[in-house]
Amino acid sequence: MQFARTGTAILLALAASAAPVMAKTTLQLASVETPQTVWGQAAQRFADGVAEASAGEIEVQLALSGSTGTPRETLEALTIGTNDIVMTVVASLNTYDQIAAIESYPYLFRDADHFGKVFNGPVGEELLAEITDRTGFRLVGAGMRGAREMASVRAINTVDDLAGLKIRVPNIDIFAATWATLGASPTPMSSNEVYSGLQSGIIDAVENPLSAHLRSKYYEAADYVIMTDHVYGAYTLIFDEARFSSLSEAEQQIILDEGRKAMNWGAQQEQAQDAADKEKLASFGVTIIQPDLAPFREKAAAVADQFPDLKPWVEKIQAVE
Secondary structure, three states, X not given: OHHHHHHHHHHHHHHXXXXXOOOOEEEEEEOOOOOOOHHHHHHHHHHHHHHHHOOOOEEEEEEOOOOOOOHHHHHHHHHHOOOOEEEEEHHHHHHOOHHHHHHHOOOOOOOHHHHHHHHOOHHHHHHHHHHHHHHOEEEEEXXXXXXXXXXXXXXXXXXXXXXXXXXXEOOOHHHHXXXXXXXXXXXXXXXXXXXXXXXXXXXXXXXXXXXXXXXOOHHHOOOEEEOOOOOEXXXXXXXXXXXXXXXXXXXXXXXXXXXXHHHHHHHHHHHHHHXXXXXXXXXXXXXXXXXXXXXXXXXXXXXXXXXXXXXXHHHHHHOOO
16 A cells, blocks of 8 residues: 555656646648648648647648638638638738738838838737737738739830729729729729630739739730739738637747748748749740839829828838838
8 A cells, every 4th residue: 555655646746747738739721822832831831830849739730722712711711610720811801901901002012121121020010910909810920922013915114004904903992992093994803714804805904923923824815014013912820819819828829930930931932933933924925024113102102092091000111111
């Protein structure tokens, strides 16, 4: 009996002195990105980083290629717990609060370096917190998706050349406002209708990162790419705030750390890929046009008056040096 009591006491002492162990947590990350794209790879790096940092106690399962629906459907699934994380652009939350449209504001960032300084600094941290407060979704990290450029069936050398140009825009108010202000004729259209729209003449142009122009083969229907650099899109990892808050502090910190690393890695890859994408487009016979952007910026400044709620944030972001 004495030996049994002593053995039990030793086991209890060892258990008390051991470090606390996190319960196994499984999270599903959904995105329309495929495993082969930069952001599909960034999602995998996030999952691997979380697994390593948590010693396997947090598993991130990837549901890529739109397997759980469109970006809007994946976000709706966050609130009911079907998805735990969605990787998409910040502006996808625009339907929940207009503050998220700041990501699509024209000429908000001077260049890729300015983007990094904003989102890796106090202003970016404050902005993401504000979006969380106003939408109920927690945003983790921000990775530059790449500047949005225009693919067009006709040459655009100056801002005046945009007059009457029928350009496809996403169904986000600020995109329509931007191109109307610049003198074009914005046409909301589903992305899967763009290629045929260019071929049939329903639209004259589309704007997207260069990687998307290549992936969708717009170069087969549009002979020109105009380097407008009008929006530097921001990818992020989105949680329902209540779900994120239900995780332990240790789990939250791992997700925050690894999420920022993955988004920054994706941004670096996008930057490195841009030059190669331009060369590839040129090899397909596309004419690359680099217009003077100062008149574009000057004319687009009037968009601020249409979105007074965003104006203070525009000023704060543009003031970052």
